[in-house]
Amino acid sequence: MFQINDNYLKLPGSYLFSTIGKKVNAFQAANPDKDIIRLGIGDVTQPLAPAIIEALHRAVDEMGNADTFRGYAPDLGYEFLRNAIAEQDYQKRGCGIAPDEIFVSDGAKSDSGNIQEIFSDGCRIAVCDPVYPVYVDSNAMAGRTGTYDADKEMWSRVIYMPCTAENDFVPEFPKETPDLIYLCLPNNPTGTTLPKEKLQEWVDYANRIGAVIIYDAAYEAYISENNVAHSIYECSGAETCAIEIRSFSKNAGFTGLRLGFTVVPKALKCGEVSLNALWARRHGTKFNGAPYIVQRAGEAVYSEAGRAQLKEQIAYYMRNAKVIKDGLKDAGYTVFGGVNAPYIWLKTPEGMSSWDFFDHLLENANVVGTPGSGFGPSGEGYFRLTAFGNYENTVRALERIKAL
Amino acid sequence: MFQINDNYLKLPGSYLFSTIGKKVNAFQAANPDKDIIRLGIGDVTQPLAPAIIEALHRAVDEMGNADTFRGYAPDLGYEFLRNAIAEQDYQKRGCGIAPDEIFVSDGAKSDSGNIQEIFSDGCRIAVCDPVYPVYVDSNAMAGRTGTYDADKEMWSRVIYMPCTAENDFVPEFPKETPDLIYLCLPNNPTGTTLPKEKLQEWVDYANRIGAVIIYDAAYEAYISENNVAHSIYECSGAETCAIEIRSFSKNAGFTGLRLGFTVVPKALKCGEVSLNALWARRHGTKFNGAPYIVQRAGEAVYSEAGRAQLKEQIAYYMRNAKVIKDGLKDAGYTVFGGVNAPYIWLKTPEGMSSWDFFDHLLENANVVGTPGSGFGPSGEGYFRLTAFGNYENTVRALERIKAL
Numbered sequence: 013m014f015q016i017n018d019n020y021l022k023l024p025g026s027y028l029f030s031t032i033g034k035k036v037n038a039f040q041a042a043n044p045d046k047d048i049i050r051l052g053i054g055d056v057t058q059p060l061a062p063a064i065i066e067a068l069h070r071a072v073d074e075m076g077n078a079d080t081f082r083g084y085a086p087d088l089g090y091e092f093l094r095n096a097i098a099e100q101d102y103q104k105r106g107c108g109i110a111p112d113e114i115f116v117s118d119g120a121k122s123d124s125g126n127i128q129e130i131f132s133d134g135c136r137i138a139v140c141d142p143v144y145p146v147y148v149d150s151n152a153m154a155g156r157t158g159t160y161d162a163d164k165e166m167w168s169r170v171i172y173m174p175c176t177a178e179n180d181f182v183p184e185f186p187k188e189t190p191d192l193i194y195l196c197l198p199n200n201p202t203g204t205t206l207p208k209e210k211l212q213e214w215v216d217y218a219n220r221i222g223a224v225i226i227y228d229a230a231y232e233a234y235i236s237e238n239n240v241a242h243s244i245y246e247c248s249g250a251e252t253c254a255i256e257i258r259s260f261s262k263n264a265g266f267t268g269l270r271l272g273f274t275v276v277p278k279a280l281k282c283g284e285v286s287l288n289a290l291w292a293r294r295h296g297t298k299f300n301g302a303p304y305i306v307q308r309a310g311e312a313v314y315s316e317a318g319r320a321q322l323k324e325q326i327a328y329y330m331r332n333a334k335v336i337k338d339g340l341k342d343a344g345y346t347v348f349g350g351v352n353a354p355y356i357w358l359k360t361p362e363g364m365s366s367w368d369f370f371d372h373l374l375e376n377a378n379v380v381g382t383p384g385s386g387f388g389p390s391g392e393g394y395f396r397l398t399a400f401g402n403y404e405n406t407v408r409a410l411e412r413i414k415a416l
Numbered sequence: 417m418f419q420i421n422d423n424y425l426k427l428p429g430s431y432l433f434s435t436i437g438k439k440v441n442a443f444q445a446a447n448p449d450k451d452i453i454r455l456g457i458g459d460v461t462q463p464l465a466p467a468i469i470e471a472l473h474r475a476v477d478e479m480g481n482a483d484t485f486r487g488y489a490p491d492l493g494y495e496f497l498r499n500a501i502a503e504q505d506y507q508k509r510g511c512g513i514a515p516d517e518i519f520v521s522d523g524a525k526s527d528s529g530n531i532q533e534i535f536s537d538g539c540r541i542a543v544c545d546p547v548y549p550v551y552v553d554s555n556a557m558a559g560r561t562g563t564y565d566a567d568k569e570m571w572s573r574v575i576y577m578p579c580t581a582e583n584d585f586v587p588e589f590p591k592e593t594p595d596l597i598y599l600c601l602p603n604n605p606t607g608t609t610l611p612k613e614k615l616q617e618w619v620d621y622a623n624r625i626g627a628v629i630i631y632d633a634a635y636e637a638y639i640s641e642n643n644v645a646h647s648i649y650e651c652s653g654a655e656t657c658a659i660e661i662r663s664f665s666k667n668a669g670f671t672g673l674r675l676g677f678t679v680v681p682k683a684l685k686c687g688e689v690s691l692n693a694l695w696a697r698r699h700g701t702k703f704n705g706a707p708y709i710v711q712r713a714g715e716a717v718y719s720e721a722g723r724a725q726l727k728e729q730i731a732y733y734m735r736n737a738k739v740i741k742d743g744l745k746d747a748g749y750t751v752f753g754g755v756n757a758p759y760i761w762l763k764t765p766e767g768m769s770s771w772d773f774f775d776h777l778l779e780n781a782n783v784v785g786t787p788g789s790g791f792g793p794s795g796e797g798y799f800r801l802t803a804f805g806n807y808e809n810t811v812r813a814l815e816r817i818k819a820l
Binding site for chain 2 (some may be wrong): 062076298
């Protein structure tokens with residue numbers, strides 16, 4: 013008789029955003045006349061930029077013509093895209109990342125979830141708390157996280173690095189020694205980040221203890237301050253200890269188009285074994301490339317027109333961030349983030365729990381946010397709003413919140 | 417110090433098609449004037465059908481407009497696509513598969529590789545030999561296959577079910593009891609299939625011993641004979657023992673567009689645990705949906721125009737299959753497949769090894785095929801040619817082979 017992977021049974025509840033979706037759908041069904049504004053899930057709302065739409069149409073036409081039709085993509089992704097990434101995301105910032113260290117994928121969520129596969133089951137992971145739930149959940153599915161304590165909402169083998177207002181959301185080196193360290197910077201959900209010299213300390217620490225940093229830089233396009241690194245490879249020595257995951261979802265609005273990439277430097281090794289080769293094997297065995305037309309759309313992100321249009325798109329969302337941040341401050345909330353990230357992180361009023369505040373906001377302002385506790389135990393008492401709505405809705409949402 | 421997943425180190429060589437790609441590239445570099453014809457990897461060559469191109473353009477336009485832009489897709493895939501699949505692939509054939517038993521993905525290769533994750537590490541897998549390498553490799557990466565014997569080219573914990581000319585390529589129930597049984601029908605690489613009553617015996621067997629059949633039906637559109645099932649759910653009792661994986665790559669030319677789906681019936685359980693719920697959790701945690709525009713392209717596959725156009729496309733490839741099969745027979749080869757599948761499976765001449773015949777064909781006819789031994793030890797002495805080339809090239813390739 014077959015048996016299932018019973019690690020799945022240890023997972024608490026369902027995936028955070030599925031739970032939110034169900035709650036919102038139930039509220040809408042019970043209140044069909046209510047106009048709900050969604051500032052919850054980090055999903056963009058602005059249409060794809062014209063340069064991207066043009067690239068998509070062109071690529072679709074190629075697929076309809078026998079002379080230009082493309083079947084299976086190269087394992088790592090098309091060279092035209094990997095070259096653009098290597099040059100513009102890395103070489104321009106002084107990072108020596110080569111095209112064959114870049115693996116194009118269907119998105120950062122897949123890569124974030126899959127990257128743990130190339131590591132031993134015995135590896136201990138460290139995560140910022142709160143953080144994007146996929147890091148812990150994917151390791152839990154692989155049996156790497158021990159047992160779950162439902163009261164504490166913590167796994168026995170996960171090393172949690174609390175990031176709260178008390179430490180300015182800066183994680184401290186943990187007391188126990190981790191093997192894999194997940195850093196998401198700018199951070200989801202707190203919207204905060206580290207100055208480059210602090211990140212350098214993490215790189216030095218990882219090299220010293222022999223750990224790998226899984227660096228999720230999905231929000232790098234939102235960095236506005238000069239002393240913040242856009243890539244971990246701006247730190248010296250990162251190529252021997254860090255894997256970087258990037259997304260096109262937030263810098264170019266690809267949440268519905270699906271494109272991302274992961275950088276695994278060739279210098280990153282475990283003894284003689286190259287992690288680049290391991291990830292290449294995983295990629296080649298269990299994945300068959302991102303769609304050609306989507307890779308062409310990705311290339312357009314790096315074109316001159318694309319860059320100019322996306323700069324405006326990001327400015328649009330960051331104007332929303334300012335509306336949210338200023339509005340919440342006016343209403344008396346304690347607020348973080350929103351400067352180098354599209355997320356605003358607030359303390360719930362009067363010691364309300366995160367889920368109580370979620371219900372309060374949904375029922376009384378018809379605004380959807382994300383409960384901080386959904387991102388980890390230290391997120392309890394906090395709440396996330398995103399700047400990805402459209403401007404008019406964001407303004408209306410804040411008016412409603414101020415009126416509460 | 418972090419450790420890697422050392423199951424990866426047990427994997428022999430590299431992924432089959434990567435190896436072939438490298439060999440072909442080296443030959444082409446050394447012989448730049450040679451016109452190589454590729455009948456190796458199962459990659460289509462005909463452009464996307466007009467109905468699909470139209471659907472893509474329409475969806476791209478939607479993504480460029482704020483009112484119709486779509487971000488993250490629903491976890492399981494868009495309802496418009498799941499409804500079309502449920503109705504046309506299943507309900508029309510009398511299979512009671514509901515839309516919420518269908519999970520849309522970025523392709524059958526990903527699903528084939530990932531599905532093993534929801535099962536226990538202790539599960540023993542049975543595979544037809546020869547077969548598509550992803551089933552064994554993905555289980556090897558998860559540590560489920562024991563140790564690899566390089567001489568025999570076999571894993572100690574894999575149950576191999578030889579399919580050779582001696583048994584008409586029909587697998588027999590294995591002596592040892594498997595937990596997971598991979599069946600790919602019509603078969604890749606042999607191009608053969610089972611009559612429906614034989615498949616029913618496998619369903620009864622799986623239900624009797626408590627095994628799950630992972631049924632890869634990627635080539636069902638090529639079935640031309642009436643007594644062959646298009647879906648395993650045409651067999652009674654399959655909903656309690658079978659997961660079915662489908663692809664848009666071969667029936668609609670989506671190899672470069674990436675779309676597939678997996679059916680996990682709600683009646684498929686391990687004790688009280690629903691495998692549908694486990695796969696939903698995996699899907700929701702580590703995947704973020706296929707692109708909206710590609711799902712619209714998938715919908716067009718089921719439209720009246722799409723169906724008519726794709727019928728012609730399949731007829732085009734099956735004409736190639738006939739050219740290959742007849743040509744090889746004329747040249748004195750022993751040939752199988754090509755009737756219900758786009759693959760032709762031949763015995764190598766004069767007891768040549770599969771890889772020797774690969775080199776022979778590449779060097780002397782400049783034709784690329786796939787060595788049978790790459791699909792498993794019982795594939796040794798066989799060779800696969802695919803019908804996915806264009807017609808003129810296929811005719812020329814066979815002329816060259818006949819002239820050898």
